[in-house]
Amino acid sequence: xxxxxxxxxxxxxxxxxxxxxxxxxxxxxxxxxxxxxxxxxxxxxxxxxxxxxxxxxxxxxxxxxxxxxxxxxxxxxxxxxxxxxxxxxxxxxxxxxxxxxxxxxxxxxxxxxxxxxxxxxxxxxxxxxxxxxxxxxxxxxxxxxxxxxxxxxxxxxxxxxxxxxxxxxxxxxxxxxxxxxxxxxxxxxxxxxxxxxxxxxxxxxxxxxxxxxxxxxxxxxxxxxxxxxxxxxxxxxxxxxxxxxxxxxxxxxxxxxxxxxxxxxxxxxxxxxxxxxxxxxxxxxxxxxxxxxxxxxxxxxxxxxxxxxxxxxxxxxxxxxxxxxxxxxxxxxxxxxxxxxxxxxxxxxxxxxxxxxxxxxxxxxxxxxxxxxxxxxxxxxxxxxxxxxxxxxxxxxxxxxxxxxxxxxxxxxxxxxxxxxxxxxxxxxxxxxxxxxxxxxxxxxxxxxxxxxxxxxxxxxxxxxxxxxxxxxxxxxxxxxxxxxxxxxxxxxxxxxxxxxxxxxxxxxxxxxxxxxxxxxxxxxxxxxxxxxxxxxxxxxxxxxxxxxxxxxxxxxxxxxxxxxxxxxxxxxxxxxxxxxxxxxxxxxxxxxxxxxxxxxxxxxxxxxxxxxxxxxxxxxxxxxxxxxxxxxxxxxxxxxxxxxxxxxxxxxxxxxxxxxxxxxxxxxxxxxxxxxxxxxxxxxxxxxxxxxxxxxxxxxxxxxxxxxxxxxxxxxxxxxxxxxxxxxxxxxxxxxxxxxxxxxxxxxxxxxxxxxxxxxxxxxxx
Ligand code: ACM
Ligand code: ZN
Numbered sequence: 044x045x046x047x048x049x050x051x052x053x054x055x056x057x058x059x060x061x062x063x064x065x066x067x068x069x070x071x072x073x074x075x076x077x078x079x080x081x082x083x084x085x086x087x088x089x090x091x092x093x094x095x096x097x098x099x100x101x102x103x104x105x106x107x108x109x110x111x112x113x114x115x116x117x118x119x120x121x122x123x124x125x126x127x128x129x130x131x132x133x134x135x136x137x138x139x140x141x142x143x144x145x146x147x148x149x150x151x152x153x154x155x156x157x158x159x160x161x162x163x164x165x166x167x168x169x170x171x172x173x174x175x176x177x178x179x180x181x182x183x184x185x186x187x188x189x190x191x192x193x194x195x196x197x198x199x200x201x202x203x204x205x206x207x208x209x210x211x212x213x214x215x216x217x218x219x220x221x222x223x224x225x226x227x228x229x230x231x232x233x234x235x236x237x238x239x240x241x242x243x244x245x246x247x248x249x250x251x252x253x254x255x256x257x258x259x260x261x262x263x264x265x266x267x268x269x270x271x272x273x274x275x276x277x278x279x280x281x282x283x284x285x286x287x288x289x290x291x292x293x294x295x296x297x298x299x300x301x302x303x304x305x306x307x308x309x310x311x312x313x314x315x316x317x318x319x320x321x322x323x324x325x326x327x328x329x330x331x332x333x334x335x336x337x338x339x340x341x342x343x344x345x346x347x348x349x350x351x352x353x354x355x356x357x358x359x360x361x362x363x364x365x366x367x368x369x370x371x372x373x374x375x376x377x378x379x380x381x382x383x384x385x386x387x388x389x390x391x392x393x394x395x396x397x398x399x400x401x402x403x404x405x406x407x408x409x410x411x412x413x414x415x416x417x418x419x420x421x422x423x424x425x426x427x428x429x430x431x432x433x434x435x436x437x438x439x440x441x442x443x444x445x446x447x448x449x450x451x452x453x454x455x456x457x458x459x460x461x462x463x464x465x466x467x468x469x470x471x472x473x474x475x476x477x478x479x480x481x482x483x484x485x486x487x488x489x490x491x492x493x494x495x496x497x498x499x500x501x502x503x504x505x506x507x508x509x510x511x512x513x514x515x516x517x518x519x520x521x522x523x524x525x526x527x528x529x530x531x532x533x534x535x536x537x538x539x540x541x542x543x544x545x546x547x548x549x550x551x552x553x554x555x556x557x558x559x560x561x562x563x564x565x566x567x568x569x570x571x572x573x574x575x576x577x578x579x580x581x582x583x584x585x586x587x588x589x590x591x592x593x594x595x596x597x598x599x600x601x602x603x604x605x606x607x608x609x610x611x612x613x614x615x616x617x618x619x620x621x622x623x624x625x626x627x628x629x630x631x632x633x634x635x636x637x638x639x640x641x642x643x644x645x646x647x648x649x650x651x652x653x654x655x656x657x658x659x660x661x662x663x664x665x666x667x668x669x670x671x672x673x674x675x676x677x678x679x680x681x682x683x684x685x686x687x688x689x690x691x692x693x694x695x696x697x698x699x700x701x702x703x704x705x706x707x708x709x710x711x712x713x714x715x716x717x718x719x720x721x722x723x724x725x726x727x728x729x730x731x732x733x734x735x736x737x738x739x740x741x742x743x744x745x746x747x748x749x750x751x752x753x754x755x756x757x758x759x760x761x762x763x764x765x766x767x768x769x770x771x772x773x774x775x776x777x778x779x780x781x782x783x784x785x786x787x788x789x790x791x792x793x794x795x796x797x798x799x800x801x802x803x804x805x806x807x808x809x810x
């Protein structure tokens with residue numbers, strides 16, 4: 044079998060996909076254990092019967108009136124690679140494809156019937172027939188050289204009209220064959236929109252003939268950061284990097300996608316994330332440059348000048364070349380993360396604010412977006428923008444893509460604007476899917492498969508009327524940490540399948556255990572497609588809780604069917620002879636707990652490990668003057684003294700976050716004791732609005748009334764986790780007061796300047 048990489052195909056991508064599917068099915072059905080089949084995403088209604096339809100070389104297919112021949116071509120490519128023969132067209136066939144919008148009333152819906160004698164797919168429309176065939180492909184069964192399908196009656200249609208996947212090709216560039224393969228996979232899972240993020244600070248990826256320097260300069264960067272953007276100092280690889288799609292290539296991709304019922308929405312970013320364009324055309328920036336295509340990840344102050352007419356001419360000319368390539372009604376114009384620093388200092392931008400009677404730079408952003416919207420509306424298109432386009436007022440017909448949270452989408456629906464939900468917290472697939480230390484480098488926090496799967500786009504805040512403005516849901520794949528196709532696959536699969544199910548499957552039909560079951564059936568397919576899919580979902584996860592007597596209780600879990608966990612407490616590798624995990628583990632000493640899950644004698648996945656630091660404060664009572672907020676442990680204090688340190692993943696459940704408020708915690712040791720060290724961990728990620736305190740102090744007291752300051756610190760240098768360990772002159776004390784004065788308002792020039800800073804702390808340490 045050829046070695047196939049998701050992102051680099053030698054032959055026709057579809058042919059390869061088909062031949063690999065064939066191999067998958069051969070293996071799948073040769074393996075007696077994998078008999079059950081399922082469809083991802085789960086259909087609306089499925090009934091199974093005992094009937095079996097047998098394919099033979101004389102089985103033929105009839106195409107009802109108006110059925111696109113592509114349906115048969117695609118199906119035959121799959122089918123032939125499985126069976127060795129093709130289905131021919133015959134009016135009196137046993138397989139019938141039809142379109143009947145009276146019988147199937149829902150757009151993109153289909154009915155699939157399989158009896159012993161007949162298979163019939165009736166679609167509401169072409170897409171419905173196509174999706175019926177995608178489901179049939181997943182149900183084909185090969186055993187003893189025979190192709191069969193179990194009898195079934197499926198009635199299916201999507202929950203949402205907009206089912207999107209995004210891919211950033213600026214931070215890392217993926218070649219055309221890779222994109223086509225990507226599109227094949229989207230189609231297989233009934234995703235109908237591909238949001239192609241084509242321009243950003245680190246590279247401009249679409250040919251614009253009028254501006255050749257976009258190809259000559261903007262498509263390339265001098266080098267690329269190594270490691271994570273929060274690492275300090277930044278290190279670079281010294282290698283020029285880049286590439287772009289020619290207009291001919293773009294046309295081919297758009298056609299390829301349309302044949303598979305996928306609409307491509309191009310994104311041309313403005314007014315921020317523009318550094319690559321400014322590198323080539325510095326007159327479009329407020330200062331005139333010089334600028335360079337960015338070599339690391341982040342948000343950059345240099346954006347398009349909103350006071351310069353040439354900026355608008357440039358962007359309009361760019362769009363004039365983009366629009367003919369993309370028939371999409373919607374064009375994405377970005378709008379996110381546009382710092383206002385340069386606009387504030389720019390005479391031209393300030394003049395524009397005056398001339399247009401705008402209140403401030405936020406209204407200038409709104410002016411910018413509104414003006415571009417008008418231009419696109421005049422060309423018959425609608426805009427989509429990230430939720431920051433709400434700043435300073437929403438352009439009249441704009442659709443909001445809600446990413447910073449769900450609030451933007453909700454706000455848009457209240458103004459009767461359409462919205463697409465893609466909240467960072469749930470569906471950013473560039474985030475970590477596992478808390479294991481060996482997990483590959485990723486973008487932000489922790490978003491396991493279960494969290495993606497359980498995301499519900501229609502939140503309770505949306506009344507029945509407003510909910511109809513939520514057009515759908517999308518997952519995003521920012522490629523900062525997906526430098527290679529293999530890395531991208533590991534990040535996106537299988538979480539993309541969870542997105543497909545959120546988008547397609549009726550809410551009442553969703554079930555995570557059932558999804559996992561179908562996902563396990565899907566493994567051989569993903570393997571044979573040579574997709575480097577993650578299998579973290581059945582690995583061990585944990586919860587550190589408080590026992591009735593405030594001891595630290597470690598709970599381990601795995602969804603692996605028949606899985607049994609074994610563990611060690613002395614850092615050795617766990618095996619079948621280690622301790623068997625039953626209910627929980629009470630942690631009484633510092634050290635590392637390791638565990639592995641086994642099905643019989645076979646270990647699944649990687650070894651789990653967790654370190655505990657047991658000190659004098661463990662499990663002791665803590666009083667907080669201000670409550671932490673958001674997802675950072677409001678209403679509980681045990682996590683501050685549970686022996687587990689928060690990791691670099693800020694949403695790992697360990698961190699306590701104070702939004703604009705100070706930290707004031709008192710630990711009661713229960714008795715007066717000798718104390719010689721006090722400590723705390725502080726998470727500092729300015730790009731995540733997480734700031735070190737202005738001042739940190741430790742005070743001690745014997746009676747809880749009179750406190751004496753024993754330590755103070757005002758400088759925190761390390762980006763990431765600051766481990767404060769203050770060795771003090773030994774004192775006798777029962778109470779420890781820890782105060783951290785919040786940074787307050789994020790200062791100008793910093794990420795999200797003007798917002799309240801988060802003070803993030805974990806683990807109060809007393810020795
Ligand atoms: C975004 O993630 N900046 C839209
Ligand atoms: Zn300006």
